[in-house]
Amino acid sequence: MSKILLFILGLVATSVQAEAIDSRQVLILTESQRDHVLGEMRALLTGTQNILTALSKDDMAAVDQYARPLGMKMADTAETHLKGVLPQEFMQIGMSVHKDFDQIAADAETLKDPKRTLKQLGESMSKCTACHASYQIRTVNPAQVAGKASEARLDEVEQRGIRVMPFNLKQTTHVFSKTAEGGVQQVIVKNKSNIKQIKLIRAHLSKISREFAQGNFSDPEKIHGETMPGLAELKKAKMGQIKIEYSELPDGAQITYSTKLPDLISSIHQWFDAQLSDHARHAFPGHTNHQMHGE
Numbered sequence: 001m002s003k004i005l006l007f008i009l010g011l012v013a014t015s016v017q018a019e020a021i022d023s024r025q026v027l028i029l030t031e032s033q034r035d036h037v038l039g040e041m042r043a044l045l046t047g048t049q050n051i052l053t054a055l056s057k058d059d060m061a062a063v064d065q066y067a068r069p070l071g072m073k074m075a076d077t078a079e080t081h082l083k084g085v086l087p088q089e090f091m092q093i094g095m096s097v098h099k100d101f102d103q104i105a106a107d108a109e110t111l112k113d114p115k116r117t118l119k120q121l122g123e124s125m126s127k128c129t130a131c132h133a134s135y136q137i138r139t140v141n142p143a144q145v146a147g148k149a150s151e152a153r154l155d156e157v158e159q160r161g162i163r164v165m166p167f168n169l170k171q172t173t174h175v176f177s178k179t180a181e182g183g184v185q186q187v188i189v190k191n192k193s194n195i196k197q198i199k200l201i202r203a204h205l206s207k208i209s210r211e212f213a214q215g216n217f218s219d220p221e222k223i224h225g226e227t228m229p230g231l232a233e234l235k236k237a238k239m240g241q242i243k244i245e246y247s248e249l250p251d252g253a254q255i256t257y258s259t260k261l262p263d264l265i266s267s268i269h270q271w272f273d274a275q276l277s278d279h280a281r282h283a284f285p286g287h288t289n290h291q292m293h294g295e
């Protein structure tokens with residue numbers, strides 16, 4: 001294949017990769033919290049399916065029976081597992097769906113009007129789709145937890161981070177995704193309307209991306225120390241050997257590192273792992289499936 005064609009294919013792959021990044025607000029949960037939420041979700045889908053089947057047979061007693069467990073009773077069990085973990089807005093939409101099912105059950109019992117139930121169900125399900133359009137769940141990767149630095153180290157890194165990074169660590173999420181050509185480092189706000197933090201993220205990432213391109217890694221050195229794995233090699237790289245690109249995201253910004261040199265690719269990967277381990281409280285690994293595009 002000609003070099004030009006390979007180059008064009010490379011461009012296509014990169015744009016696919018950029019679009020594939022899921023920009024919905026991220027909820028970081030533990031495995032068991034995620035399991036709880038998704039279990040509840042599947043019960044909502046099964047319940048809705050059963051209600052529709054019952055409606056097709058005009059069996060309003062069955063509608064009542066299937067809708068009840070999806071009401072506030074379900075929300076009460078969730079509360080104890082997830083209180084304080086999920087954003088208030090998320091909890092509110094969730095509660096309102098549970099209230100809808102209580103109403104559907106009550107009306108099916110008293111009014112026995114299938115048309116009314118269908119209308120209620122349709123309206124309530126617009127909340128399912130609205131919530132799905134806004135949120136995604138990510139879990140703390142167990143491999144990352146295993147490679148986590150000690151609590152003392154995490155405290156130390158956090159303190160130095162506060163001095164070097166202008167944005168608020170608790171209000172932001174850091175995602176390090178290794179790719180076949182290097183990696184993508186993203187910093188995004190937990191709450192999309194946090195314009196102040198978005199501005200701080202963009203200003204800082206744009207600054208350090210320019211410094212990195214000149215071989216100046218002093219900011220991460222101040223946080224993680226000079227002995228960070230991969231760093232010495234990155235500093236030694238000649239101008240242009242690593243392409244460093246800054247770009248804005250709707251809820252933050254990212255820096256893309258790419259190189260054709262296998263040694264530097266592995267240095268970038270080591271450097272990413274070191275940052276993940278040091279920032280274990282605020283950072284997590286991104287999906288690495290887009291490595292495929294480059295292979």
Ligand code: HEC
Nearest residue numbers: 038041042044045090093094097127128131132135136137
């Ligand atoms: C308050 C927010 C919210 C509401 C309301 C909501 N969901 Fe979900 N649901 C989620 C999130 C978040 C996920 C995980 C999405 C992701 O990570 O990509 C999910 C996932 C799911 C899944 C996938 C389950 C699995 O095992 O992977 C199903 C099915 C589902 N929801 C059904 C429903 C139905 C049906 C309704 C309405 C009756 C509903 N959801 C209402 C937030 C919500």
